[in-house]
Each structure stands twice: as structure tokens, then as C-alpha cells.
């Protein structure tokens with residue numbers, strides 16, 4: 010089955026990889042290693058990407074399910090880096106493994122709700138696990154960027 014979709018604005022075509030995990034396809038075929046694989050069962054959020062603008066755990070999406078759709082990974086957030094800078098300013102990144110997934114979850118939130126309240130930020134990030142930061146600085150970073 011040959012499928013076509015977009016990743017970070019670029020047209021992508023694949024056939025043999027259509028039944029692989031989307032996270033694996035993005036990392037192993039396209040080299041987008043900002044997409045992290047932690048649990049590979051939808052628990053950690055490290056693999057979060059935007060699919061048609063909404064955050065999804067790409068480890069739970071088969072590549073063919075992206076057919077005709079648009080995927081954005083952390084590499085596709087663009088050069089301005091405002092959200093990333095907010096994370097750096099507040100010290101919201103320590104080991105960094107969870108950061109790409111959290112950034113994508115936050116990006117999805119901010120696209121849907123440009124000025125979220127704290128409870129909305131916490132709800133949006135509830136599926137993303139961070140073992141280092143304690144989450145407070147992450148919430149502060151998203152709130153600072155939204156302000």
C-alpha cells in the first residue's frame with residue numbers, strides 16, 4: 010500500500026513502512042530523532058507529534074493512518090524557537106528526553122487555546138512524563154510563552 014502525507018511541510022511517500030509505528034518511521038526512515046520513543050505503549054508522551062494540528066502519541070499511530078494528513082515533529086516547530094526559549098529561560102529542561110514530546114503537547118495546546126490557564130496547561134501535559142523537573146518549570150514555561 011503506497012501512502013502519501015506531509016511531515017514538517019515536506020511531502021512523504023512510503024510503501025513498505027506503512028504498517029510500522031509512526032514514531033519509528035519518523036525516526037528510522039526520515040531521521041527525525043527529535044521524536045523520542047520511551048514506553049512505546051502510549052504512557053510516557055515522549056513520542057508526541059502533531060497530527061493535523063492535534064497532539065498524538067505517535068507510537069500508537071501506524072504510519073498508514075497518517076495518509077493524507079500533516080505531521081509536525083519538534084523539528085518542524087520552526088526557527089523562531091520562542092516556545093523552546095521559554096523552556097530554557099525557566100529551566101524546564103534537564104535531561105531533555107521528554108522535552109520534544111512536551112513541546113509538541115504544549116504547541117498543540119497553544120494552537121487550540123492561545124492563552125490557557127494553569128489548569129488547562131496541566132491537563133494538556135498530563136500525558137507527558139518528566140522524571141527530572143517536577144513539572145513546575147514546564148508549566149511556568151508554557152504560561153510564560155502564552156502570556
Ligand code: FES
Nearest residue numbers: 047048049054068
Ligand atoms: Fe509513545 Fe511513550 S513512546 S507514549
